[in-house]
Amino acid sequence: MTSKFRIIVITQEEFAENEAELCTFFLRNGVDALHIRKPHSTAENVENLLKKIPADCHSHIVLHDHFGLAAQYHVGGIHLNNRNPHAPANYSGTISYSCHSLTEIAENKQKDYCFLSPIYDSISKVGYKSNFEKKELHEAKQSGILTDKYIALGGVTPKHIPELIETGFGGAAFLGYAWRNPELFIKEIQICCNL
Secondary structure, eight states, rough: OSSSOEEEEHHHSSTTHHHHHHHHHHHHHOOOEEEOOOOTTOOHHHHHHHSSSSSGGGGEEEESSOTTTHHHOSSSSEEOSSSOOOOOTTTOOOEEEEEEHHHHHHTTTTTSSSEEOOOOOOOOSSTOOOOOOHHHHHHHHHHTOOTTTEEEESSOOOOOOOOOHHHHHHEESSSSHHHOOHHHHHHHHHHHTTO
């Protein structure tokens, strides 16, 4: 492994009452990046969330929507998707993307990092099953396709981290598992990653 194994948390789609406090808690306790993914939100709603998160945390935030807020709040990056497939003109921050097959990886090599999913059966999406066999992932690592530029997403829990490191992933992204019990999640991450 050439770099630190990254821990990323993705927000739930709906806003929660104490969400800003939990986002801050994650970022101040070992989470490397927080992806704000609110596909049905308005720019005003996302901005209200950003305003409640301390400014010193903004450089670790990645937006999935409302890219106009990126420069205004000095966030760390944007995540391209079907709703927002292109970065704004003159954008110079981090760009990430999501892939759902090893074939897609070749098409997104220019991104700073990429989610690959679903690696395991999803915790937050019912019926969203793993799309990869362990053998297939190991072969992708051996052939240089799967590198530490790729972040495992989908059904990931802290207990999977050693296996993900061995497989060649550069990090893990958490959604359902992180939000079920944030304090327990952070304790498990700190133990798994020796933080």
